[in-house]
Amino acid sequence: MxxxxxxxxxxxxxxxxxxxxxxxxxxxxxxxxxxxxxxxxxxxxxxxxxxxxxxxxxxxxxxxxxxxxxxxxxxxxxxxxxxxxxxxxxxxxxxxxxxxxxxxxxxxxxxxxxxxxxxxxxxxxxxxxxxxxxxxxxxxxxxxxxxxxxxxxxxxxxxxxxxxxxxxxxxxxxxxxxxxxxxxxxxxxxxxxxxxxxxxxxxxxxxxxxxxxxxxxxxxxxxxxxxxxxxxxxxxxxxxxxxxxxxxxxxxxxxxxxxEGLENIFARHAKLTRATRAAIKALNLPLYAADEVGSPAITAVAPVEVAAEDIRSFTKKHFDILLAGGQDDLKGKIFRIGHLGFVSGRDVLTAIAAIEAALTGLGYSNFTSGAGVAAAAAELAK
Amino acid sequence: MxxxxxxxxxxxxxxxxxxxxxxxxxxxxxxxxxxxxxxxxxxxxxxxxxxxxxxxxxxxxxxxxxxxxxxxxxxxxxxxxxxxxxxxxxxxxxxxxxxxxxxxxxxxxxxxxxxxxxxxxxxxxxxxxxxxxxxxxxxxxxxxxxxxxxxxxxxxxxxxxxxxxxxxxxxxxxxxxxxxxxxxxxxxxxxxxxxxxxxxxxxxxxxxxxxxxxxxxxxxxxxxxxxxxxxxxxxxxxxxxxxxxxxxxxxxxxxxxxxEGLENIFARHAKLTRATRAAIKALNLPLYAADEVGSPAITAVAPVEVAAEDIRSFTKKHFDILLAGGQDDLKGKIFRIGHLGFVSGRDVLTAIAAIEAALTGLGYSNFTSGAGVAAAAAELAK
Missing domain, CATH: 3.40.640.10 (Type I PLP-dependent aspartate aminotransferase-like (Major domain))
Incomplete structure (x- = not known):
């Protein structure tokens, strides 16, 4: 649109x-x-x-x-x-x-x-x-x-x-x-x-x-x-x-x-990161970086059973959500969810919901519908 | 304002x-x-x-x-x-x-x-x-x-x-x-x-x-x-x-x-330049560059009987018109009228009218009131 x-x-x-x-x-x-x-x-x-x-x-x-x-x-x-x-x-x-x-x-x-x-x-x-x-x-x-x-x-x-x-x-x-x-x-x-x-x-x-x-x-x-x-x-x-x-x-x-204040800004980014990572785990998709070293700006996901670029295309085409792809050697191997700057919990929920829809649309069934959104919401509620 | x-x-x-x-x-x-x-x-x-x-x-x-x-x-x-x-x-x-x-x-x-x-x-x-x-x-x-x-x-x-x-x-x-x-x-x-x-x-x-x-x-x-x-x-x-x-x-x-078209853009700038220069001459103020080499972007004026910076301050204070000053050795010796880009004949008329008002306000009387505006208008009408 x-x-x-x-x-x-x-x-x-x-x-x-x-x-x-x-x-x-x-x-x-x-x-x-x-x-x-x-x-x-x-x-x-x-x-x-x-x-x-x-x-x-x-x-x-x-x-x-x-x-x-x-x-x-x-x-x-x-x-x-x-x-x-x-x-x-x-x-x-x-x-x-x-x-x-x-x-x-x-x-x-x-x-x-x-x-x-x-x-x-x-x-x-x-x-x-x-x-x-x-x-x-x-x-x-x-x-x-x-x-x-x-x-x-x-x-x-x-x-x-x-x-x-x-x-x-x-x-x-x-x-x-x-x-x-x-x-x-x-x-x-x-x-x-x-x-x-x-x-x-x-x-x-x-x-x-x-x-x-x-x-x-x-x-x-x-x-x-x-x-x-x-x-x-x-x-x-x-x-x-x-x-x-x-x-x-x-x-x-x-x-x-x-x-907003520095502490609140950092806490918001930390929470968005936890919510995103919890959701990706709930969708049984591999996170590219370990929790302890996950950037508060961006979360990289390395899906195996479904192509990263197909997920990006789907969310772009059906929901006008732009996710980032992998660069250089990682092209096609990961997609990246930015949660940096003017981003709220609502945006993360939205992106996760769209990713769930993409996974379903692409035939990936290794997750319970709604599990990603629920996991993100649970983190955001903490 | x-x-x-x-x-x-x-x-x-x-x-x-x-x-x-x-x-x-x-x-x-x-x-x-x-x-x-x-x-x-x-x-x-x-x-x-x-x-x-x-x-x-x-x-x-x-x-x-x-x-x-x-x-x-x-x-x-x-x-x-x-x-x-x-x-x-x-x-x-x-x-x-x-x-x-x-x-x-x-x-x-x-x-x-x-x-x-x-x-x-x-x-x-x-x-x-x-x-x-x-x-x-x-x-x-x-x-x-x-x-x-x-x-x-x-x-x-x-x-x-x-x-x-x-x-x-x-x-x-x-x-x-x-x-x-x-x-x-x-x-x-x-x-x-x-x-x-x-x-x-x-x-x-x-x-x-x-x-x-x-x-x-x-x-x-x-x-x-x-x-x-x-x-x-x-x-x-x-x-x-x-x-x-x-x-x-x-x-x-x-x-x-x-x-607008390239030829029209160039013709507009040439006309604004001629109008500006004609007006400055009608105000009996010295132009810093000769007519043949006057830039189509900007006209520099080197007033003698009235301070360049006073003219700039006057037009800024009373009319919210920003003229450029001189740089380096020319600081205080010239002021510059930009007529570059999204500028029309109306803008040149306005600037000249304000400069006339500044000259009068600053006690400079070596011109006939309205002469600058009239000279600019005459060039613009050609």
Whole structure:
């Protein structure tokens, strides 16, 4: 049905009506006092969301642009870095690091499994002459629905002295990422995720330690030179024309988030995750990641007796619900249910009901009708 | 008065209501068939606007991001380039080229004057061993309201064999920029100008000759690697999450532009420019650029007996009209009237009437009341 689409993917995520309408306002001049107030307000909101007193800088870019900024501002060609990879976005870090001539060492885990903090600790402890300048990793691995133990890993990185450079694209605004408390150095994210706004803004939080590294980093940069953004931020401004209407959206969304409160936001995502996982189990479908490491943003399901892509096609065709597919090697092997951002228990119930209908429609009978919805409802009622 | 702002600056420019409302639609998945159709449609529209059969790639960036992409994809560190500079955005090209380690030779003209094509020709003819890999210039110099003779300069560049890399940020959609006919290689622009949509999209048109240079260019790149965008464009897609809602705006704006027609768009901008310039002359205020080189996007005025910033403050305070100020050395010395994008004769009449009121209010009496409006109206009536 036209205009009836329901997004249950890890991004773009659903956008609240008041955020959509905020974007439809006429742009104002980005060098005006009114816009400076908007920059000041949203910056305060971003620091609240990132739980930091340091800089949180706003780029006109996708999340990948924010990730690239996290590399090129703090490192020099030839620098040794430790990339941690357990999915497609971990791979993207490796590709990014290699594109800029970094000397990449790797810690890997199989897709669907979490990074092993002890493997990272061992690598760092073996690096007695401190050649590793940065440890680069993904917090919530969107491709597999696994969340890595960033707090523990960050502790090991701090003990070593390297910078931590983190993709928090699908964890910020869904899971606790207390940047200052965990001592994270560079944290990249994007607007179309927990922020509940459309794509187009990238965010980079930068610690004082990272700014020290910035002073000696020599990778060439201009548009993504965070020093320019820091300087402009001191005047509540931007070095280059910012996406004014997406700032309206950011402002509206941060206000919604602040009214809900960080703890409630994290609790909601945790509950939606439990409800989704309970439902999938009740449908006797294999979860791709274990409960203990399930991402609060997305749940990946690896059906065996019925094709993942057929389930996605069915829910799209009959119910206008968009589920995410698998990426790269996982294409056709998993489907992923996004429960990130502007998503409520009602949405999870709806998606599970549609998945049940799809399973039935596709001839899969290894479950009791209604069991998924009931399991989700039971978790939501807790 | 709240929400009554009228933008007469060179960007962001005013946005049509249907474009604003298009942005307020819920985002769809950027890997969906529906979004691919949107990419295909907007790509066709962009090729029409750029008058090219080559690639026009869409970035999530400001115009500066598009400019950077124009450098890093086609050049290598140490390459000699000829930067042509006659204003702030020419200076930005120089800074960009230097940031990426290019060997920059310069042709300059004073701010407010056009580039001298013969000076560029002389430099190119003297380069008999073809060390100059690219000539980098600004078409419409937004900081001064001067348009450079790109057609002639492009001819000289083609005769030499270097690539042309052009900032057409405030000329595309206002003046004729027939990319194929003029043999331009790399042309960068941004959404918040002639496109009539809010900031957030960058565009880069790339010729076959430029793609050949891409194959051997070694500057590091990832997020702005146009090869990735070209590859994705073959499938009507994007390498990284695109700003979906700005694509809605782009689609709506291109349809408006196509209904108006390229010739009519250019004629409208030329007429608005003539009307603005006639009015300023009738007010006995000095124009900063000569008639023959006046940009179709913006007219700079250099008042002597009354302070430029006072005029801007007056029109903002009393009439909610935002005029642009001078930048850098020109701060306080000029004000600039944007007449770019979604601007009609009515807007120019309005701005001139407000400027007249400001002049009177500020005690400037060296004009006949109504003379500016009458002169503008006379030009508009032609």
């Amino acid at each position: 036209e205009d009836k689409l329901m997004l249950m993917i890890p991004g773009p995520t659903p956008v609240p009506e008041q955020v959509l309408l905020a974007m439809a306002k006429h742009p104002i001049g980005h060098r005006s006092a009114d816009f400076s107030r908007l920059v000041a307000d949203t910056t305060a909101g971003l620091k609240w969301l990132h739980q930091t007193t340091g800089n949180v800088l706003v780029l006109c870019s996708s999340g990948t642009g924010a990730m690239e900024a996290g590399i090129i501002n703090f490192l020099s060609a030839g620098d040794r870095v430790l990339c941690c990879e357990n999915g497609k976005f971990g791979e993207r870090w490796v590709k990014l690091a290699q594109a800029f001539g970094l000397d990449v060492d790797l810690v890997q885990a199989p897709w669907g499994k979490p990074l092993d903090p002890e493997a990272i600790r061992a690598k760092l402890e073996a690096d007695t002459d401190k050649q590793i300048k940065a440890v680069i990793l993904t917090h919530s691995e969107t491709s597999t629905g696994v969340i890595n133990d960033l707090e523990t890993i960050s502790g090991y990185i701090r003990a070593h002295g390297a910078l931590s450079i983190v993709d928090a694209v699908t964890s910020l605004g869904a899971a606790n990422v207390p940047i200052d408390a965990w001592g994270l150095d560079v944290v990249a994210s994007g607007s179309q995720k927990g922020y509940m706004i459309p794509p187009g803004l990238g965010f980079v939080a930068v610690s004082d330690r990272a700014w020290k590294a910035y002073e000696t980093a020599t990778l060439p940069k201009f548009y993504l030179d965070l020093g320019k953004y820091r300087k402009a931020a001191q005047k509540d401004s931007n070095p280059f024309t910012p996406p004014v209407n997406l700032y309206y959206a950011l402002d509206a969304a941060l206000k919604i988030m602040q009214r | 709240e929400d009554k702002l009228m933008l007469m600056i060179p960007g962001p420019t005013p946005v049509p209501e249907q474009v604003l409302l298009a942005m307020a639609k819920h985002p769809i998945g950027h890997r969906s068939a529906d979004f691919s159709r949107l990419v295909a449609d907007t790509t066709a529209g962009l090729k029409w606007l750029h008058q090219t059969t080559g690639n026009v790639l869409v970035l999530c960036s400001s115009g500066t991001g598009a400019m950077e992409a124009g450098i890093i994809n086609f050049l290598s560190a140490g390459d000699r380039v000829l930067c042509c500079e006659n204003g702030k955005f020419g200076e930005r090209w120089v800074k960009l080229a230097q940031a990426f380690g290019l060997d920059v030779d310069l042709v300059q003209a004073p701010w407010g004057k056009p580039l001298d094509p013969e000076a560029i020709r002389a430099k190119l003819e003297a380069d008999t061993d073809k060390q100059i890999k690219a000539v980098i210039l600004t078409h419409s110099e937004t900081s001064t309201g001067v348009i450079n003779d790109l057609e002639t300069i492009s001819g000289y560049i083609r005769a030499h064999g270097a690539l042309s890399i052009v900032d057409a940020v405030t000329s595309l959609g206002a003046a004729n920029v027939p990319i194929d006919a003029w043999g331009l290689d790399v042309v960068a622009s941004g959404s918040q100008k002639g496109y009539m949509i809010p900031p957030g999209l960058g565009f880069v048109a790339v010729s076959d000759r430029a793609w050949k240079a891409y194959e051997t260019a070694t500057l590091p790149k990832f997020y702005l690697d146009l090869g990735k965008y070209r590859k994705a464009a073959q499938k009507d897609s994007n390498p990284f999450t695109p700003p979906v809602n700005l694509y809605y705006a782009l689609d709506a704006a291109l349809k408006i532009m196509q209904r």
